[in-house]
Amino acid sequence: MALAAVALAGCNERAKTEVHTGGDPGRGSLLVDEEACGSCHVIPDKAQGNGLVGPPLAGIARRAVIAGLLPNTPDNMTRWLQSPQSVVPGNAMPNMGLTQQQARDITAYLYTLD
């Protein structure tokens, strides 16, 4: 896991992201718009990404830990996105009913933000 995180550091190329996450960053980007993640997070390059409820997502590809709890691996990121409420019960990020594939796509997109 730690290895994967290290391997991810600094790799923002689309192809590499796809291999690591099994997701499509393009679709992920659209999903981030549709779900309006930007109403809680500052997201670089997103016009609607100026939310100030959760932490900014700039550099999330290189962050070591997700939500102060999970090592930042593609699998953990997917898990977090699908069900933040079971990872950190009662935190402000809601479960948004994402499918596994949707969560993978968003993970792929997030790993382009380094």
Next chain:
Amino acid sequence: MLQPLHNGGAPTGMSPDWPMGFLHTYGPRADPVTGLAWGLSIISIAVVVIVTVLVLTGVLRRAGRGEVAALRPVRGEGGMQWIYIGLALTLVALLGSLVWTVTVLAEVDSPASKPALTIQVTGHQWWWEATYSGDDPSRAFTTANEIHIPVGQPVMVKLTGADVIHSFWIPTLTGKTDAIPGRTNVAWLQADQPGVYRGQCTEYCGQQHAHMAMYVIADPPAAFQAWAAQQRQPAAQPAAPQQVMGEQVFVQQCGACHTVRGTPAGGVVGPDLTHLMSRRTIGAGLLPNTVGALSGWIENPQAMKPGVLMPPTKVAPVQLAALRAYLETLR
């Protein structure tokens, strides 16, 4: 059911490609104006082209002949006739345009048949309030930012402003009409195809003027009646404990500004939220009405729409989840 979005050229879906395009219109209030706009543009371009060609021919014809003497004008017979022809052509073009313009103005002044309904629309900083009153006050209801109308029928819109001057514009359906505090202006519109038509405030009204959009949603008459019947209902009583807790938080924290009919929350500073979940967007077209957007908006709308007249709530996440669970019952 997602209907096509008539936003001036973009075929379907919430495509923002041409959000305020006005070259494709969809009803008898706007169509004659579109025809006129094209017609006058073409006439004006034709005039410019003809005049340019004549001037250039005049300038270039004698160029290069060298001799000054050759430039002396030769006066032939009947020179005046060109002046008459020119004047006549100009008069025909100008009079034609004038008659056409006046005819269109008369045509779009009022609808051909009796309007199906009248909607009171009030511009607020930075959202639109819409009240459907009808003949029977007990059947009146209020909603915000998304104005449903029956397709194929003329609808009157009585406009006023709550704070400063706003202007109501649905480019694909009707021209601009100001919404001015203390007076009532009247506009009308009719959509000939079911769909979603985007509109926008077009009178600068403060910091978030650009985020003051609205949608006109034209439904088939039966669907419109069903929608109106649903909107007339008060909010359903929440059942689950989390939703009940959410309702309590709502009445305390939000009720001074928002109305949910059927609860003690009766504020009129912000939009009526009785049927919030029947809307596709929140914040006057700013965000899609999704779990994520709603949560972020409740917690800190100032980040999304700086200056918005709703304060950050900053409730504990447990209460936030309860609030959202309650809002989700407002179908």
